[in-house]
Amino acid sequence: MNNQIRTFRVAQDYGFQIDPSIPVLGYTETVNYETCISHAHPRGQLIYATRGVMNVVVGNNIWVVNPLQGLWIPGGVEHQVTFQKDVNYYSVFIDPSVTKGLPINSFSFDIPMFLKQLVFKIITFGTEGDLEASQRRVIDVFLDELALIVPSATFLPTTNDERLQKVVELLMNDVASKQTIDYYAELSFMSTRTLSRLFIKELGMNFSDWRTRLKLLEAIKRLGEKQSIKEIALNLGYETPSAFIFMFKKHLGKTPSNYILEDENEDKISA
Template identity: 40%
Template sequence: MKQTKTPPSGIGCIDDPLRPILGMCGVMQGNEEVILHTHPRAQLAYAKAGVLRVNTADGTWVIPPTQAVWVPGDMEHQVIAVSPAEVHHLFIDQRQFDALPTQCSVLEVSPFLRELIIRAISHGRDYLPDSPAARLMAVIGDELQALEPSSLYLPLAQDRRVVRVMSMLRDNPADSRGLEEWAADVGASGRTLGRLFLRETGLSFGQWRQQLRLQEAVKLLGEGKGVTEVALILGYRSPSAFVAMFRKALGKPPKQYCVDLTSGSGES
């Protein structure tokens, strides 16, 4: 599928202390990409339907409708719609709030916050200070400061041997070779490669590969593929093994997740 490149909206560059949160919404087509960019305001991107992927220099995040991605101000990032997505954005002046995240992360979105985001965007970007809209934005700020990160994060690395393994696994997540086999392929010992993975990503090799497969699973489910097909694509010996991994990581089975992907519901 041909990739469509889109420039950023520019809203994240608006300097307006009287309006600490600015909202916008729009539709992204499948494989549409907002090109690499930065802006002073932090950004919360929430796909009411569809799946997003956000890339930074530190890693990759996949965002289904039950979650949102937080991008701190001035962090270079790229947003890609893995599948057609209805996206709601909040652009936040971090100077106005004390405890917002300082690193890019995927955050769980409660039904309450989801409704707040939708309501905030309905007020537009020209609300008056000390108005009902301004008070709503203050409540959103309180909610954002209390959000918990989710597990859909894939850290990247700098060491050339680790990067090579990551690249090959991203091309073929079903590759089931063990650490020793990968180490021989990149000119290292298994112990060395394992230590490098842990040092550079904070995850063991096995944990990193599972995170990759989890991200790919969310992407493939968002594209409409069935659970058995996804399990086979990702190299699982049986659909039940894939379902068990998915449920343990994300708290619900893939079929329920598929329902949420199309409905935008965070409830199981």
């Protein structure tokens, strides 16, 4: 797999174009195994893909974004996006003149069909400042809808603490691991109590919850790659598919099968 690394032209041009007469700029592209290097731009950005999976890193948080989700990044926030296979990518860049009232933090969210349709419409507006009255009304509705989005739980906090970072890397490199926190504490030359406290302090959750979140994000990624539920369950270290399904539904409110079905139905509607 040849993973090319580049800065997208859209991030260079659209993200840095400050012009209140063009409050939003839409862009779409099909991307295959590429990474957009870490960057920031003055315009806020809504990222969405009708097909494929994106990994987005903002600070010490990692999001795995699938076709049922969008990602909001305020202007000036440094971020890096890695695109998996065949990502049909959409983005809307919002001028600072109209970002008042929009969220001030980055997060992923379950994107409503209505907001998706507004994104698709904005993509057709072009990049000039001669917007028609009907187009400006669409943009106003889009901004109103964007102000209503709320975060989902599908992100993974990471850390700059060197001691904890080693444990996090071990867990991320072996998602199916069934080792206890005592095992990782011993590997890191820490007491179990110290490591447990570090998880709470640095990551905002305990060892067990963080590892579950890691498995959940990996499951979302693999579902996006069309792997079978049985295959995903075994590769994530679950004894049975039913145990995996229980975990998935507990945290996302739907089974993996329903999650896939909703994804496929959304894709048909947007096609």
